[in-house]
Amino acid sequence: MSIKSEIKNQKGFSLLEVVIAMLVASIALLGLASGQAKSLQFASNSLDYTVSIIQANNAIERVWANLCGLQHGAVAYDAGFNAVLTPALARFTLTVTPAAPAAFSNNLTVKVSWNDDRMNDGLANEVTLSPEFPSLKSGCSL
Template identity: 45%
Template sequence: MLVAGLMLLGLAATQLKSLQFASNSFQYTMALIHGQNAIERIWPLLCELQHNNNDMTLANPLIQQLHPADSRFTLVLPATYSNNMQLTVSWEDKRVKNPAENQISLTTSYPEVADTCSPPAGGGS
């Protein structure tokens, strides 16, 4: 009886650890989706960012739309646009002690586009 009880406790601990990894894997996948979404949303803004307004901070209304609507995730962009840049999406998981394990970084490259910008649909300067 004691052995069976200990085995059940061991099985429960293993199951709990498995759920923790599944949750962190889900958050990792969601962060990847948010990061890829931001990369895709930059494409229609290329002309504006390359030739008129390279500000990638939240002060630029065009950049506000890149950030995830889900407040559990934080997007970090460089302060100014570059054709080659890295962005980071992080999330909070108190079960994981190392914050570096709660983030993903994506590197992207964009081509240089001709300076034939029309006003962006989302506003901006």
């Protein structure tokens, strides 16, 4: 058999094979795009958790700075003090337990929550920290 007859017998790819190959490739690309979108969504949610932990720690540090005054009544534990603890970013909500104007307690619960409409997993978007402060003597300095 000569080379010319072999070339004539080869017909190449059929249209059906090309369509199936394109379908498989497009499904693979859609899967990659979906995975990338989910990755970005989870990275953004992870950033929200990180920022909320920073906001909660910031509130706890502000309590530490006023601990002597809070324990001995020189600083009022009221709505004004809670306003100082409020996160700078409006999309985060801070809740301190026991809530003002109750008496200050050395055992606080600081909860920072936020709303993320992109996450529909039914889980609460919140971080809760429970610091325990030492009792300071009445002669502590402000």
